[in-house]
Amino acid sequence: MxxxxxxxxxxxxxxxxxxxxxxxxxxxxxxxxxxxxxxxxxxxxxxxxxxxxxxxxxxxxxxxxxxxxxxxxxxxxxxxxxxxxxxxxxxxxxxxxxxxxxxxxxxxxxxxxxxxxxxxxxxxxxxxxxxxxxxxxxxxxxxxxxxxxxxxxxxxxxxxxxxxxxxxxxxxxxxxxxxxxxxxxxxxxxxxxxxxxxxxxxxxxxxxxxxxxxxxxxxxxxxxxxxxxxxxxxxxxxxxxxxxxxxxxxxxxxxxxxxxxxxxxxxxxxxxxxxxxxxxxxxxxxxxxxxxxxxxxxxxxxxxxxxxxxxxxxxxxxxxxxxxxxxxxxxxxxEPDAPKEPEDAAALHDPKGEIKISHVDFSYVPEKPLIRDLNLSVRPGQRIAIVGPTGCGKTTVINLLMRFYDVQSGSIEVDGHDIRRLTRHSLRTSYGMVLQETWLKSASIRDNIAYGKPDASMEEIIAAAKKAHAHSFIMRMPEGYDTVISEGGENLSQGQKQLLCIARIMLCLPPMLILDEATSSIDTMTEIRIQRAFETLMKGRTSFIVAHRLSTIQSADVILVMDQGHIVEQGTHQELLEKGGFYAKLYNSQFAADT
Structure with missing residues (x-):
């Protein structure tokens, strides 16, 4: 009825x-x-x-x-x-x-x-x-x-x-x-x-x-x-x-x-x-x-x-x-579009990489707060590592930095500019991002590497692939750089897909970097070589590194330890170990697990 x-x-x-x-x-x-x-x-x-x-x-x-x-x-x-x-x-x-x-x-x-x-x-x-x-x-x-x-x-x-x-x-x-x-x-x-x-x-x-x-x-x-x-x-x-x-x-x-x-x-x-x-x-x-x-x-x-x-x-x-x-x-x-940029939105030109996060609150679901009163000041060229247990808000911080989501209160500034008053395109192209989840389009390897720089010459593409240690496996492919990748990259291993995504960033050389578990799918020997390439790439560039393996971020200038949306500790690797706090527990438990 x-x-x-x-x-x-x-x-x-x-x-x-x-x-x-x-x-x-x-x-x-x-x-x-x-x-x-x-x-x-x-x-x-x-x-x-x-x-x-x-x-x-x-x-x-x-x-x-x-x-x-x-x-x-x-x-x-x-x-x-x-x-x-x-x-x-x-x-x-x-x-x-x-x-x-x-x-x-x-x-x-x-x-x-x-x-x-x-x-x-x-x-x-x-x-x-x-x-x-x-x-x-x-x-x-x-x-x-x-x-x-x-x-x-x-x-x-x-x-x-x-x-x-x-x-x-x-x-x-x-x-x-x-x-x-x-x-x-x-x-x-x-x-x-x-x-x-x-x-x-x-x-x-x-x-x-x-x-x-x-x-x-x-x-x-x-x-x-x-x-x-x-x-x-x-x-x-x-x-x-x-x-x-x-x-x-x-x-x-x-x-x-x-x-x-x-x-x-x-x-x-x-x-x-x-x-x-x-x-x-x-x-x-x-x-x-x-x-x-x-x-x-x-x-x-x-x-x-x-x-x-x-x-x-x-x-x-x-x-x-x-x-x-x-x-x-x-x-x-x-459906309503993403919030429109203000008419006077400025383009971000030659950013130095100075980032300031002030009293930021954010949640995906209103009744479940995630980020609360987040504050952070990053100097140009600093390497910021973000660590913490699953669900603590690490990837959310990256989403906010890239303006995939807008903050609900507070502000994020790049070189003194509130990112909500910058064009999304200029902001996002200022970052180079390598994620744990790789994405490759159905096209040639050359086109995938040049995705962020379509006018790149073949010499530049090869140089970027060599820096990412991808050149050798590419040359073993049937058509080399002209080999067409199937939808989702199913004809490549997970590690090979990750290397191509890294080569894509090596080609663009953006002023700021975001590495979200960028080497998670790569074998140990290759990871060591990639880490060396990243060392060169990160020189003079503001970098955010999200990592679960704490051994990969020991050289970071500042390590942010997050828990339940808060930064509970920050400092260098040695300083945090000496404190004997949350980071030390994470590191020691991981070290014990690794051994």
Whole structure:
């Protein structure tokens, strides 16, 4: 009972959302109004010729209706006219379909570009809250569903409406009384189709949402398939997949059921209308109200009049699915962008690397405070190591420094400039960042190394790879620097991917560095060589080093020890050991574990 009340209460909201979605679709169509008008004119032209053929057919019937009184000249003229009409109709329909395809695919292209551009502007908090599979589903699957419904609308809806209007006019011209039989009975079909479309929309909407959920889960499982198998989690993953798939199957079956009964139900109604017209027409012919040829034309018009209703009801059913999919895409596009930069935002030029963090508070979830009253002053060229237990806020500090998230109170300054008053691009390009989680695009090794400096020469790329100790393994690849990396770098080891990410930074030589477990996936011997390369790279550059292995940060100028969002200790490695505090416990426990 509660579900019925809830759905009833939400009905006006859903209708309002559908109207808004439809308005948005019309706004996307507006730039192609010229093509739409041309399509409408061609639609009217082809419909007029199509409806003219039954008139010609009726004349042909009348020309041979009398016994021994066949008018061959009139019959030949009729046949010639029919052939010309058919040829012109076919040509008009071909051009109209080409224009409709052009309109549809241009609108879909615009919408997909708009959705992808929105992804670039969304705050990371939104991306963190939504699975990548759901976002992919909105941009790919939902837009494809919208495309199918829109194309059907252009190809069948315009022609169907024009056919209905045209056949009514022709039937009224032949015999108004019999035409009224058709017109009076038609609303019954509309009422039936409207009832079915309302039922199918709710199912199509749930189908679209569940499809996004299934895409997200499948994407997640594929990304971690090795982990799933290593932990023997296949059965649990299969159960979760089956549960989501079962729900999707249920919604799809219900949506298909309601949409599939549309045509049989409306066809039954139209068969009743056709039978009524046939009976009325026969009595009319017997009483001399119309000729045999006119009756033939009238029956042909009745059939043509009912056929568009079938097409339109099919279009409306598909359009319900299209509308639900478009709504999900528009929800993504309507998400607020990351906070805009102020109009007077300055670009950061040649930063020295002086950083000041003052009374910063931040939390991902309001009810769970993370960073509280964080204060830090960094001189240019200093090496700052950040250590602490998992979840203490180390990576969060990096996110705040890069403005992936904005502080909720307090401020972060670079060279005396509040980073919220700097352009994000100039701030982020001033940092070189190597993360524990590597990211490589599907392109050549050369393109991946030059990602931050596309105009780099081959000599510069090779020099950077040598500094990162990646040159030797690159030269062992089938095409050397031109070897194409598969999606996600699956044809490379984790250590090789890490070396390429380090080479990317070696090429750019940014004024500030962030190394978040940058050597975590590299063997010990290579790590020693990379550490030496980093020593050279970090000279004169402000560097932030996040590390779990405390042996790698002993040479840092300042070590920040964090716990529960606070800096609980800071100093050099030796100073902190002498204090015998939190850092000393971490170091000694790790040393004991290592030995």
């Amino acid at each position: 509660s579900e019925k009340i809830s759905s009833t209460d939400n009905a006006p909201d859903q209708k309002s959302k559908n109207r808004q979605t439809l308005k948005r679709i019309l706004r996307h169509i507006r730039p192609y109004l010229g093509y739409v008008i041309l399509s409408l004119l061609l639609s009217a032209f082809t419909v007029a010729l199509t409806l003219y053929v039954p008139i010609l057919t009726g004349r042909g019937v009348d020309a041979i209706a009398g016994k021994g009184a066949v008018d061959f000249d009139a019959l030949l003229a009729v046949i010639s006219s029919i052939m010309i009409s058919v040829i012109l109709t076919s040509a008009g329909q071909w051009i109209m379909n080409h224009i409709n395809n052009k309109i549809t695919y241009h609108i879909v292209k615009d919408l997909r570009v708009q959705a992808f551009e929105k992804l670039q502007k969304l705050p990371l908090s939104y991306v963190d809250r939504h699975s990548s599979g759901d976002l992919i589903s909105r941009i790919i699957t939902d837009i494809d569903q919208f495309s199918d419904g829109l194309l059907l609308g252009f190809t069948q809806l315009f022609t169907g409406v024009a056919t209905i209007a045209g056949t009514i006019c022709f039937m009224l011209a032949i015999n108004p009384f019999i035409a009224l039989v058709v017109i009076v009975l038609s609303p019954l079909s509309f009422l039936l189709a409207n009832f079915i479309s309302r039922k199918s929309f709710a199912m199509f909407q749930k189908q679209s949402q569940t499809r996004g959920e299934l895409t997200g889960f499948t994407n997640e499982m594929l990304g971690g398939i090795k982990v799933v198998q290593a932990f023997g989690h296949q059965d649990e993953a299969q159960k979760t997949f089956d549960e989501i798939n079962e729900r999707l199957s249920g919604y799809s079956l219900k949506a298909t059921f309601f949409s599939s009964i549309t045509n049989p139900a409306t066809r039954f109604m139209y068969s009743c209308i056709y039978a009524g017209v046939t009976i009325a027409g026969c009595f009319g012919t017997i009483h001399g109200m119309l000729t045999a040829g006119q009756l033939s034309s009238f029956l042909s018009y009745t059939n043509q009049y009912t056929k568009p209703f079938n097409d339109i009801t099919s279009v409306m059913t598909e359009f319900q699915n299209s509308l639900a999919s478009a709504g999900r895409v528009f929800e993504l596009i309507d």
